[in-house]
Amino acid sequence: MHLHLPGSSAPTPSRRTLLRGIGGAAALGAGIPLLSACGDSGSSADPKTVTLGSNASDAVPKKAFAEIYAAFKKQSGLTVDVNTKDHNTFQEQINSYLQGTPDDVFNWFAGYRMQFFASKKLASPIDDVWDKIGGNFPDAMKKLSKGQDGKYYFVPLYTYPWAIFYRKSVFQQHGYEVPTTWDQLVALCKKMKKDGLVPIAFADKDAWPAMGTFDQINFRLNGYDFHVELMGGKASWTDPKVKAVFDHWAELLPYHQDGFMGRTWQDAAQTMVAKKAGMYLLGSFVAQQFTNKADLDDLDFFAFPEMNPAYGQDTVEAPTDGFMVSKAPKNHSGVVKLLEYLGTPAAEQIYLKADSSVVAASSKADTSSYSALQKKAYEMISGAKSLTQFMDRDSRPDFTSTVMQPGLQKFLQNPKGVDGLLSSIERQKKTIFASA
Amino acid sequence: MTAETDTKTPEAAAVPPPGPAHEQKAAPRGRRRLLTRRDRITLALMAGVPTVLHVALVWVTAFASIALAFTTWDGIGFDSIKWVGLDNFRELFTNNPQFWPAVQHNIIWFVVLILVPTPMGLFLAVQLDKRIRFSRVYQTAFFLPVVVSLAVTGFVWQLVYNPDTGLINSLVGANKPGHYIDWIGDPHLNLWAVLIAASWRHTGYMMILYLAGLKGVDPSLREASALDGANEWQTFKSVIFPTLRPTNTVVLVVTIIEALRAFDLVFVFNKGAQGTELLSILITNNIIGESSRIGYGSAIAVVLLVISLAVIIPYLIATFRKERRA
Numbered sequence A: 001m002h003l004h005l006p007g008s009s010a011p012t013p014s015r016r017t018l019l020r021g022i023g024g025a026a027a028l029g030a031g032i033p034l035l036s037a038c039g040d041s042g043s044s045a046d047p048k049t050v051t052l053g054s055n056a057s058d059a060v061p062k063k064a065f066a067e068i069y070a071a072f073k074k075q076s077g078l079t080v081d082v083n084t085k086d087h088n089t090f091q092e093q094i095n096s097y098l099q100g101t102p103d104d105v106f107n108w109f110a111g112y113r114m115q116f117f118a119s120k121k122l123a124s125p126i127d128d129v130w131d132k133i134g135g136n137f138p139d140a141m142k143k144l145s146k147g148q149d150g151k152y153y154f155v156p157l158y159t160y161p162w163a164i165f166y167r168k169s170v171f172q173q174h175g176y177e178v179p180t181t182w183d184q185l186v187a188l189c190k191k192m193k194k195d196g197l198v199p200i201a202f203a204d205k206d207a208w209p210a211m212g213t214f215d216q217i218n219f220r221l222n223g224y225d226f227h228v229e230l231m232g233g234k235a236s237w238t239d240p241k242v243k244a245v246f247d248h249w250a251e252l253l254p255y256h257q258d259g260f261m262g263r264t265w266q267d268a269a270q271t272m273v274a275k276k277a278g279m280y281l282l283g284s285f286v287a288q289q290f291t292n293k294a295d296l297d298d299l300d301f302f303a304f305p306e307m308n309p310a311y312g313q314d315t316v317e318a319p320t321d322g323f324m325v326s327k328a329p330k331n332h333s334g335v336v337k338l339l340e341y342l343g344t345p346a347a348e349q350i351y352l353k354a355d356s357s358v359v360a361a362s363s364k365a366d367t368s369s370y371s372a373l374q375k376k377a378y379e380m381i382s383g384a385k386s387l388t389q390f391m392d393r394d395s396r397p398d399f400t401s402t403v404m405q406p407g408l409q410k411f412l413q414n415p416k417g418v419d420g421l422l423s424s425i426e427r428q429k430k431t432i433f434a435s436a
Numbered sequence B: 001m002t003a004e005t006d007t008k009t010p011e012a013a014a015v016p017p018p019g020p021a022h023e024q025k026a027a028p029r030g031r032r033r034l035l036t037r038r039d040r041i042t043l044a045l046m047a048g049v050p051t052v053l054h055v056a057l058v059w060v061t062a063f064a065s066i067a068l069a070f071t072t073w074d075g076i077g078f079d080s081i082k083w084v085g086l087d088n089f090r091e092l093f094t095n096n097p098q099f100w101p102a103v104q105h106n107i108i109w110f111v112v113l114i115l116v117p118t119p120m121g122l123f124l125a126v127q128l129d130k131r132i133r134f135s136r137v138y139q140t141a142f143f144l145p146v147v148v149s150l151a152v153t154g155f156v157w158q159l160v161y162n163p164d165t166g167l168i169n170s171l172v173g174a175n176k177p178g179h180y181i182d183w184i185g186d187p188h189l190n191l192w193a194v195l196i197a198a199s200w201r202h203t204g205y206m207m208i209l210y211l212a213g214l215k216g217v218d219p220s221l222r223e224a225s226a227l228d229g230a231n232e233w234q235t236f237k238s239v240i241f242p243t244l245r246p247t248n249t250v251v252l253v254v255t256i257i258e259a260l261r262a263f264d265l266v267f268v269f270n271k272g273a274q275g276t277e278l279l280s281i282l283i284t285n286n287i288i289g290e291s292s293r294i295g296y297g298s299a300i301a302v303v304l305l306v307i308s309l310a311v312i313i314p315y316l317i318a319t320f321r322k323e324r325r326a
Helices: A015-031 A059-076 A087-099 A112-119 A127-136 A139-144 A168-174 A182-194 A209-231 A240-255 A265-273 A284-289 A293-298 A332-342 A345-354 A372-382 A397-413 A415-434 B010-014 B020-031 B037-068 B087-095 B099-115 B117-129 B135-147 B150-161 B167-172 B190-215 B219-227 B232-243 B245-261 B264-270 B279-287 B294-325
Strands: A049-054 A079-084 A105-109 A155-159 A162-167 A198-201 A277-283 A299-302 A315-317 A320-325 A386-388
Touching: A049 A059, A049 A087, A049 A332, A059 A079, A059 A332, A059 A345, A087 A105, A105 A112, A105 A332, A112 A320, A127 A332, A139 A155, A139 A386, A155 A332, A155 A345, A162 A168, A162 A209, A162 A265, A162 A284, A182 A198, A182 A240, A182 A277, A198 A240, A198 A265, A209 A240, A209 A277, A209 A315, A209 A386, A209 A397, A240 A397, A240 A415, A265 A277, A265 A284, A277 A284, A284 A299, A284 A372, A293 A299, A299 A372, A320 A332, A332 A345, A397 A415, A397 B279, A415 B087, B037 B294, B087 B294, B099 B117, B099 B190, B099 B245, B099 B279, B099 B294, B117 B135, B117 B190, B135 B190, B150 B167, B150 B190, B150 B264, B190 B245, B190 B264, B219 B232, B245 B279, B245 B294, B264 B279, B279 B294
Parallel strands: A049 A079, A049 A105, A198 A277, A315 A386
Antiparallel strands: A105 A320, A155 A320, A162 A277, A162 A299
């Protein structure tokens, strides 16, 4: 900046001086933290509005949620200002979203994923809300809504079970019976293969569906507690109990649909719509693929068969979606009112009217308008001794996405290399769980 | 360097010259100064703003990710950054089952691109350069894949490769139980399947580069070789191809870059599952998401950076040496 001096001996600044001047300015500019840009948007808390970050970007849930908020406004006079983001983008950005200036309330999932943000202090405890709504939910749901510190952080809205789906007409035509034990399941697969059916429809292109099969075999064989320990990083993947899960899975693999690594679950479901596949282990959202009413009425399901009499069929995998409160909501009293409303059976019923592939989390919701499939799903969930979420909801998402997804795909392609795979998973798990 | 040592250092230039007489003399010359105050402000803004952005978005982030490669961080609050030294790299080199396949696939990617679509592109360019009929139409047809985004290319090729409903399996009947070809899932097939799609696009890209190179070839060279009685192949081999040397350098660099940044096609194709792992995808999978492994992902990014530098630095040195000689 010495350049301003008049009468500088050099008639023009040398190239270097000039560059240095610019460089200095640049350095100065870089010193200003760019991050300050993401401050408060300026809107001071409006006592009549609650803001809500939503991942319900699909048409059906988006409309269903909008109807809930409209009903809430009628009842309380409070407006819910919804900020909808694409479902996957919402998940990818949740980290920075919650650290920035999040909305007062946001859509999220129960389980470890909820507890993670609670323990990082990115969510507010809502015990005051649960004092009011506690009576609406069964114990399993209460357990699901608590953080590791024992406080409530979550209001569940709906849930859906994972089970083995089949078509009644196909079972009738061939005289199949619903298997209740592992041996019966294997025998049924054999029979179906002989009858020219694909015994088990399967797809793993998106890498998560295989986790569902692992979960089922694992908690049937080793029980709910072991599932929790394993997902929490406490039990070892080299434990013979885990090896047994893969051994059983390998026994069933020859009956799975060919070419699953290149197929999405929607395509796999289509083989069942076309009656080419006998069974499909998936969440009840598989019903969305049955667009023809006659086909949908033909769809039924049964719980994964018993593998160990000590545990029977006491565990049901039932991922649950709902709401959480961000770390410093602007309109606290409004948030409490909204969550109390979302915890009522009335709110759930509004949602279920629009989306019939799921069931209410509340035990008080009116089930009279349920389809046969929904009724059965509801019974299965409310009768369960323990509810699991899903591998990537019950464990650290970084572990499941970077280690388990590729790991399970590797197993599916080479079922014989289980030992090496399991010790590799265990080694990677240790580093990841040690990191935080 | 030597040429500049005799110009004054900035400090020296900044010292006001002694003596008022000198100052008076200098005053009228000041008007002839190249830059007025306004020019300088303009210049500072024009050069300064991009520099600030460049430094902030390129250099600061690059150094930040190098630094983060030696830490673990879940992206939540700066106080959760923990220094772990070389642990991430140790983990990566010894424990990550996807890392070495990814490196290998990036190399295969480069080798295939240089061996298949590059000669194809050259061949097409030579043919089109002959001004055959409908040359523009062919040119457009071959170049079209380059214009389309790679993500879209991925979607299109998925329709071809889909194991149940895709074009190939439907035509050859390989979508029935028993005889099934899983183009996307089979680890022995999927990399090659996706490389065909990548080559399909790369050929057009190479064709345009070579076509531009060929337009620059002096027509008198062709005439001369024709007069000397060389046939077409001889002319190409001994006359045309050697003049394409600068183009070849560009082609090599472009292909290396394409191989290192390969990402979108595979990400759309099967997200880098078994058989198609790539470094860029490993980075993305580790960094993006709910509870990200930012330190670990940065370590993979550093590996990719080192590989890129190992390729780019020799190229830059060679280029600058040539320029200085010229």
